[in-house]
Every structure is written in structure tokens, then in C-alpha cells.
Amino acid sequence: MDHDPDNYRVMSLRLSRVLNDIGVNNWMIRRRRRTFLAMKIDGINNHYINSSVYCFGSQIEGTTTLGMMSDTDMLVCDNSRPAILDWTDWKLGKTALMVAKTEQSQPGYCNLQILSSAEPLPVTFGTLHDDINEELGKHCRVLLNTIGRDPNMIFHIESGFQKMGRRMSFSEDNDIVFAFHCSRIPKECKFLFHRPRPGHWPRSDVLEKIRECGTFIVPQSYTKSMQSKFEWKFSTSMMERLLMFDLSTIQLKTFTFLKMVSKTYIKPIVGDRLSTFHLKTAFLFTIESYPPDIWKEHNILQCVNFCLSTLQRWFRIRICPQYTIAGVDLFLGKLRKNEFTILLQIVSAIKNNVLPMLIDISMDQLGQRMLQLLDSSEPTNILSSRLHCLQITALHCLERMLNINFRLLGVNEIGIALPNDKWERYIYDLNIRITYGYLASIKASNCIKLQQPICADIYKLYNLSLDSDLTSTRLKFASMLYCIGKFCDAVAVLDNTEQLLHSNVWQFSPHSLRGQCEPTDDFLWDLLRLPVGDVIKTSVALSVIFSPLERHCLPKHLANETNLIGYQESFEHELPILEKMKEFVMIDSIPYLHYLQYLSYRELDQCDRKRTALQKLQLYVFERSKGYGHIDTAANVLGHCYELENMFDEAWHCYSESLRHNPHNNAAKGHITRIIQHGAL
DSSP states (O other): OTTOHHHHHHHHHHHHHHHHHTTOSHHHHHHHHHHHHHOOOTTTGGGOSSEEEEEESHHHHTOOOGGGTOOEEEEEEETTSOEESSGGGOOTTOOOEEEEOOTTOOTTEEEEEEBOSSSSSBOOTTSSOTTSOEEEOTTSOEEEOOSSOOGGGSTTOOTTOEEETTEEESSTTEEEEEEEEESSOOGGGGHHHHSOOOSSSSOHHHHHHHHHHOEEEESOOOTTOSOGGGOEEEEOHHHHHHHHHTSOHHHHHHHHHHHHHIIIIIHHHHGGGSOHHHHHHHHHHHHHHSOGGGOOGGGHHHHHHHHHHHHHHHHHHTOOBOSSSTTOBTTTTTSOTTHHHHHHHHHHHHHHTHHHHHHTOOGGGHHHHHHHHSOTTOTHHHHHHHHHHHHHHHHHHHHHHHHOOOOOOOGGGGOOOOOSSHHHHHHHHHHHHHHHHHHHHHHHHHHHHTTOOOOHHHHHHHHHHTTSSSSHHHHHHHHHHHHTTOHHHHHHHHHHHHHHOOTTOEEEOSOGGGOOOOOOHHHHHHHHHSOHHHHHHHHEEEOEEEOGGGGGGSOHHHHTTGGGSOTTSOOTTSOGGGGGGTTOEEEOHHHHHHHHHHHHHHHTTOHHHHHHHHHHHHHIIIIITTTOSSHHHHHHHHHHHHHHTTOHHHHHHHHHHHHHHOOSSOTHHHHHHHHHHTTOO
8 A cells, every 4th residue: 555655545535525425424323312312212121121222233333334224233232130240239138140250261251140139159959940941050050040031131032033053133233142241340341441552542531431331141151162151251342432432533434344245255255244333343353553653544545444454363373362352262263274364365365455345345335435536537547446446356256166065066066145246146157157157067077088978057157157267168169179070160159259359358367476467558447447257258268277187178289288397396486365376278369269260160161261370370479478477388389370280390489489478387398398209390
């Protein structure tokens, strides 16, 4: 971001204005808080005896918008039985619950031992009514069970309530959790007061309020607990609400936008397992750690990056500390081990490309609103960043293909639930089409190997894959047709693909260190005004990538490429994504189109068309490519065409050109050796 601070300052101001327009402003924040603090929830308060209802989360904090469709999080606290930490808080005539810990108790978790209301002693088993959720614990203590609901808390409950895990709901927009209140703060929940921090925030007067608010205890067990039905969890929701109430409007705008980014780009990958609570925790630690003067309207995007940096640190160490409770890892039981690396890559991409990420957020039409604020002289300020967004999307799809561990599944076996969000639906559609194409090619390769016919289901998979981008999956289909001897069909697909090409097509390769051709102005204009997904489908030619499982769907010259590469050489010259691709064949779409045309026309004995395809491939390698992308592979296939024409001097020149562009891990060395061994030179 630092390379163009003026642009980000302007974009931060525009983002602040858009957030104002969609309801994240001082007036609406205060209005939300007054409303939710004052309201009594119909159907709840009227049906609980001696209870209090609290609202927490984004609705009362003011960190949501209509487009985010946030739930209303409510806590119903049973005031009839307070939780206490020691006997000094016991009161005659009032049934209390003792917070009990054992050597096995994890930080933030406890048992609730039922106490007598007549004398300061624990109750004995069987003295309470049978319908109370009591259990005889390991140490012969009568403990309140978390399974089910306590009858004292659900007296006269309406039939319209639905049970969802340990939560209740009377509509799709409301989540209710039941709790007890402890007026004093347990030791591990005093973490906020004693741990070292810079000191400018939280402010001392806010900390004094927090000391007086106590703690809730909710029915939730430790992830790996062996006694889950006895365990309850400390909830510091009131502490967190007081902290959020103390933040400025700019800070709340930053957090709201951070949630929008996460919902748009991270949720499609890991779902709700990286929750808003994780983001809030990172946000609070960021406010505490960074100087207060950074939280300015013109600096919102930089502040978002600071929050993402906090998340990055936690992904690296795979621990997310809770802001208010010591010893708690919020990642435990949420994220899988292999997902931390993926999340690190995603967050890094977001940090480096905040502007295009911003423009592509469809929630509350935020991206569209941002574009409407740009005057006609300024669109070029965001085009380069938006181009990065397209690259990230394409790289995500390519890496997904590399990580697929296929059994030979049927079409219906790889389907997943269709997301509701527009961006999520697009990512789903692109990924699933690439998956279909990869699976079709694997199945077809296996059939060719076993000398079996290509069945209708495989053709169906190919058909489902064709619109992932402009060219790559079509070329895979044509490549398979060539390999099974259906040369006329292959030519039909190739000619159709060539007709789709236009002057604004942009070839994309994962080899970014080798450079990319500059996109045309018209391509950039389309990228500015159209969704990224539409641009990929109509104007982007992804590299064609074949795994070892697809080798029989490749012309033999290309299929033997990996066998001729010296793998003893280091792959340190490649990008991390390519570490997984040592045995993959990669070629850019346009040269592969002409190469397949040459081979197919040759088989059909169409000399003029064969000669034209060879000329197009030669023109691409030595002029139009400008040395970008997989030019080494393109030069190798051109060399093969010259070999088939018995033009060995030209073939030698092509292989030498290939080595000049890529001296490492290049099959051209094997091709040159073969020519020499056969005495062609």
C-alpha cells in the first residue's frame, strides 16, 4: 500500500463516504444502540420468570449493514440462581450455583455445583426435583447439566421456539443463548487487567466499568472434553460490548469493512469456522497495539491492513488468544491444520490488493457505489489493482486443481451446496467447472490407456467444463479428441475456439516471474465496468495444465516433456505454487491451439491449413508472445513441428530459443540430445 499513499488516502475517504451511505455512521450507530438497549423482546421477557434479556453483537454495536443480514444475538440470563465464586456470596433462601474447577478444567470453563438455599452447603443427590438437570459428577458433587434446558429458564416457553444446538431461536434472524450471571470476575477473566499492553486503550474509566459488570456462564463445553455434559463456559460478552461502545466511528467503520472483506473472500474457503468473533478479537488487539492517531478517515484501508497483519501472525503460530480470557485458543476445534497456509495466502493477497477486493464486494453494492464516486479521470487509479484481483482469482482456481485428490468420481459426487452470495456463487461455478474438466481429462486418459471407448459421461463432464474461461478447457477437450483419433472433431473444436479469440484476449499464466503480456486498454475498461467472472469467461485465456494422470490426453511429444526434464535441478527458480507442478505440463492457450491445429491438419492431410497453423505458431513464438508466459514450452512444440517437417536446423533453433528463456528444468535439452543422437544435424 505504501507505494501509492495518496491513492489509498483518497480511496479511504470514498470508502468512508460509502459506509456512511449504507448505515455505518455516527447517527445510525447511536440509533441502533438506543433501540436495542431499550427494547424488550416480545415472546421472551413475558415468558421468563425473574430473567433479564441482553442484546450483543453487531446489531447493538452498529457494525452491520442491511446487506450483511446479521442475526440479532440475545442472551437470556436466569436471575433466580446466581453463580458464585466462593461461600461469602451465598445468601439464605436463594439457590445458588458454585463455580467449580478441577485439575482437568480448561481455561474459561467450569462446572456449576448446585447449592442448598437453606444452608451454605452443597445439595445431595436426589434432594432436588427429578425434572431438574442435575447429575452426580466425578467428585460426587451435584452438577447442573448443560444438555437440554433448565426448566426454570424456559417456563411458559412458546411452541414457536426452535432448538439449534445449545442455542434457541424464535425466528431466522435471532439467536438466543441461556446463561447464569456471576457478579464477580473469575481469575482467568481478569486477563485484560493484568497483561502487559501499551496503555492508551482500553481507557481507565472503561476498565472500571468492566470490573463491575461480572461474567456470564453459558452452556458450552470444551472442544476436547471427556465430560462435556458437565462443562460450562465463561462468557465476557458484556465486557466486549463495553469495549466496542468505547470505539470511534472510524474504528467501527474499519471493523465493518473488515467483516465485509472476510465474508466475501474468506468465508467461501473456510465457511464460518473463521468467525466474526475471531475478527473482533484481532480488531481489539490491533487497537490496543497500534497508536491511537492512526484511526483517521483517510487511513481506513491502512487500518484494515493492520488488522489483517494481526490475523497473519496468529495463522503463522496457529493460535488465536482471546482478548479477555487467559489461556484460551479460539482456533481450537475451528480451523484445520492445512487451512492455516491457505488463509495466510488469502490474507496476504487481500493486503496487497485491498482496492480490487473493495471494488468486487457486492454486499450493499459497496463496489458499485465506490465506482460511482470515481470521476471520469480517475478509473486508471484502480485498474492495476483490479488486475491483481483477477490474477488472484485465477491462481486460486489453479491451486484448487493442484490440491484435488480425485478418486474417479461421478458428476453427482462432486457437487456441493450452491452459495447464496453472488461472489461465492461465481467462485463456486468457476471452481466446479475446472474440477469437471480435470476429472473428464483424468477419466478419458484412463480409458485411452486401457484402450476403451470414451463414454457419454466423460463427454458430459467436458461439456460442463467449457465455460470456465475462454480457451483452456476447450483445448483440453480438443486435445483428447486428437489423442483418440477423432481429428475432424478436434478441428471443429479448435476452429470454434479460434473464432472466440479477439484482440483484447489476455493470456494468464501462474509463472508471474516470467512476466505477463500487457492487457489492452479495452480489456482494462471491461475489467473496470464488468464483474471479474464475466471478464475471465470472455477475455481470459488461462494456461492449459495437464497432470500426470492426464498424460494420455496429450500429444506424445508433450506427454514426454516431464520425462526429459532434469529433476535433479533445483526448483527454487519457480513460484511456491509451482512446487507442486514438477510433473505437470503447462502451455499457454494460444500456442497450444495452433500446435493442435498443425497436428490435426497433418493427420487429415490438409497441407495448406497445416502450413497456416505452423506460420501462426512461429509468429507467436518469435513475435507476438514477446517472451512472456510459457514461451519455453511453446518453442518446444514449434521445434517438434519442424522436426515433423524434417527441418532440423529450425527445430534446433527453436529448442535453443526455449533454453534461452528457461535454462532450468527444460525438456529442450532432451530434444536437442535426441536430434544429435539420430544424426539429424
